[in-house]
Amino acid sequence: YMIKSGGSILFAPPGAGKSYTALLLAISMDSGTSVLWPCTKAVTLFVNLERSPASIQRRIGSINVALGLEPDRPLLVQNARGKSLSDIRDIVAKSIDKYSVEVVVLDSISRAGLGDLNENKPVNSIIDTLNGLCDTWLALAHTPRADTSHVYGGIHFEAGADMMIQMVSVSQPTSLGIGLRIVKANDTSKPPLAAYTYTFDSDGLTAVRRAKVSEYPALTAGIEMPLADEILHYLLNEAGQASASQIAEELKKSRSYIVRTLHAD
Secondary structure, eight states: OOOTTOEEEEEEOTTSSHHHHHHHHHHHHHHTOOSSSOOOOOOEEEEESSSOHHHHHHHHHHHHHHTTSOTTOOOEEEEOTTSOHHHHHHHHHHHHHHHTOOEEEEEOGGGOOSSOTTSHHHHHHHHHHHHHHOSEEEEEEEOOTTOOSSOSSOTHHHHHOSEEEEEEEEEETTEEEEEEEEEEESSSOOOOOEEEEEEEETTEEEEEEEEOGGGOGGGGGGSOOOHHHHHHHHIIIIISSOOHHHHHHHHTOOHHHHHHHHHHO
16 A cells, blocks of 8 residues: 555545554555555654544554564554644654655645645645655545545646555445445455454453455445456455356346456456
């Protein structure tokens, strides 16, 4: 979900679990931990414009434990709740230089403070600011209330980012099912929807793991999934191998449609 010397935008509705996902990515990268994703270790700075320092510290501790790290393992964090990215740009730049930061994770674009996100100039300024701060970055973005398929704001977010990641989630009593799908990628492949489980108790996150998409059927309701991706998920996560007839029965599609898709892909 991150490209060396490239920018990624992870987008989802408010309250979907974006911040936990961003911290999981940041800590995985910073520690070189590959519990959820294959990671190359890189010094990572988390820019927090959304939450209190105490909240972020609690989340870092719980995520460390969930990833099998020491609870007090530190992560570089620039806390600036109530401020905008434009307010603290120079401070972030100094931190990047001081600690030889290789990756920046921003929570979130909505706090950039560079103007109306529906206008082209502010959007371009946000992308330029992130590119100017660090070669490799990930930024969180909200979706419009009525449409979760794209980022809230101008089209230049999609033009300026090297990777766009759509995130959907399904809430259960003690867990959150997370779906991540790359909808745009420069210089890399676009793997199909991947699923993860975050488990919580009264104190916060307790465990994370990779999951099967079939564990959360509702995830695909929020994402338009090409048939080739559905077939790939079925083969990778459940069947291993299957005939066109078996695939058609499992996915509830016509056999002829399955055959055409297999021949074309």
